[in-house]
Amino acid sequence: MYVIRWPIYKAPPIQSNAVTRSSTPFTRFLAASFWVMLCLNLGVPEANPQGPPGPLPNGNAGPSRGVAEIGGCTDPDITGRATLKESKTEEGIKQVEVSMFVKGLSDGKHGVHIHEAAACEPCSEARGHHDPGPNSNSAPDAPLFNHPYHMGDLINIEVRNGIGVMHTTTNRVTLSDGRLSIFDDNGSAFIIHTNEDTYCDQDDELQAGCAGGSREACGIIQPLSRP
Numbered sequence: 001m002y003v004i005r006w007p008i009y010k011a012p013p014i015q016s017n018a019v020t021r022s023s024t025p026f027t028r029f030l031a032a033s034f035w036v037m038l039c040l041n042l043g044v045p046e047a048n049p050q051g052p053p054g055p056l057p058n059g060n061a062g063p064s065r066g067v068a069e070i071g072g073c074t075d076p077d078i079t080g081r082a083t084l085k086e087s088k089t090e091e092g093i094k095q096v097e098v099s100m101f102v103k104g105l106s107d108g109k110h111g112v113h114i115h116e117a118a119a120c121e122p123c124s125e126a127r128g129h130h131d132p133g134p135n136s137n138s139a140p141d142a143p144l145f146n147h148p149y150h151m152g153d154l155i156n157i158e159v160r161n162g163i164g165v166m167h168t169t170t171n172r173v174t175l176s177d178g179r180l181s182i183f184d185d186n187g188s189a190f191i192i193h194t195n196e197d198t199y200c201d202q203d204d205e206l207q208a209g210c211a212g213g214s215r216e217a218c219g220i221i222q223p224l225s226r227p
């Protein structure tokens with residue numbers, strides 16, 4: 001059984017490059033947040049890629065948490081982690097909180113999506129954007145331009161001084177079993193793109209690469225057992 005170990009990364013000394021070069025309070029805050037969040041993941045339970053761990057307290061079958069270790073498609077200096085947590089709104093709608101921390105990307109915005117297959121080697125194996133359903137069309141751009149209608153479409157991650165942080169909540173997907181689950185037969189993976197996702201929502205934005213272009217980093221999403 002695959003076991004999440006901590007520390008996942010060889011943590012660089014706190015004085016290293018990105019931290020000391022960034023002298024503004026905001027960048028120091030980002031750097032501190034990065035490591036604090038990694039530390040908070042100390043308590044993540046064992047990954048359970050073999051299958052769902054059983055019924056949840058709210059009656060849903062399947063996992064309620066997930067994690068992805070992120071690495072560069074070609075650049076080994078890109079590393080990071082994403083965590084996913086499913087909950088229910090007061091109305092009973094499932095929602096998934098996604099938190100992502102990545103270092104080593106170029107500064108600026110980078111498109112992030114949940115892609116349709118749990119594969120990163122090479123990053124093209126993650127295939128298109130997660131889009132289950134009777135009219136599934138995972139193509140991001142030309143010629144069909146089915147972006148940003150995909151269930152796996154997320155917001156950009158913003159990188160400053162080499163550190164990227166992203167938090168978002170989506171109700172387009174679930175971790176627990178169901179028609180929107182990202183833990184379907186072939187699983188799912190995060191892809192971080194080289195460029196910003198413009199969301200391709202304007203007619204004059206419908207051009208190849210509007211969803212972020214080439215692939216920079218990838219992380220297979222693993223289901224976690226309940227604590």
Ligand SMILES: [Cu+2]
Pocket residue numbers: 111112113114115129191192193211212
């Ligand atoms: Cu993508």
Ligand SMILES: [Zn+2]
Pocket residue numbers: 113129139140146147148149150152153211
């Ligand atoms: Zn999309």
